[in-house]
């Protein structure tokens with residue numbers, strides 16, 4: 012069942028703005044209480060809604076997204092900030108751009124909100140981001156862990172039953188693909204879902220990469236109910252219960268969203 016926000020860009024933008032203002036920014040402010048004047052980059056910015064409240068607070072922002080159409084939408088929604096020089100929008104693959112030439116040691120905050128699970132070779136990107144950070148810089152991540160009930164993004168399925176069945180994305184690849192075909196999903200949707208299956212990231216794997224790439228976790232929050240569901244489905248956010256959050260692997264299956272701030276070890 013593809014939902015209204017999958018088709019309506021203004022609605023999606025507004026949901027990004029509300030979620031960013033109410034949840035993402037207060038989380039980031041635990042590390043950066045004063046945001047004015049900070050340099051921020053969002054990788055996978057989509058329509059730009061996550062950046063909007065940061066722009067309102069006086070940050071200087073760069074938004075990067077692979078899909079030119081989404082960058083075009085961001086330009087429409089955030090035109091005033093492009094015009095006053097506070098925002099630059101770049102339609103490029105994060106791996107294609109020579110960011111290092113232009114942005115080495117530039118950003119106080121780099122944001123990957125619902126993006127890391129779409130980007131291949133997460134070890135490479137997480138390592139690479141370090142070079143773009145300023146000396147006090149940190150990276151924020153928000154993502155749905157792979158093993159959670161809908162970690163495969165199957166809610167984008169047209170078929171209502173498929174879009175609601177939990178854990179179906181954990182089937183072996185050929186079986187999962189076969190099921191999607193039998194239920195009549197479009198080829199584009201199947202490609203998208205198989206891409207997420209290739210790149211999906213669990214809590215445990217994320218933390219292993221962070222450690223191997225010599226970062227330190229400065230903030231971490233697990234949600235039983237993802238804050239974005241409030242704006243998409245009217246269900247209130249709920250933090251994960253402490254004892255569950257403390258059990259590796261088990262927490263992966265029961266946590267619908269995680270937020271992290273990480274910074275390079277000195």
Ligand SMILES: C[S@@+](CC[C@H](N)C(=O)[O-])C[C@H]1O[C@@H](n2cnc3c(N)ncnc32)[C@H](O)[C@@H]1O
Nearest residue numbers: 027055056057076077078104105124125126129
């Ligand atoms: C689910 S959307 C998230 C949009 C927004 N950050 C939000 O929280 O709503 C993920 C975005 O990441 C972008 N993306 C995926 N891979 C990328 C890459 N390699 N480089 C830049 N952007 C990428 C996609 O085009 C998409 O717009």
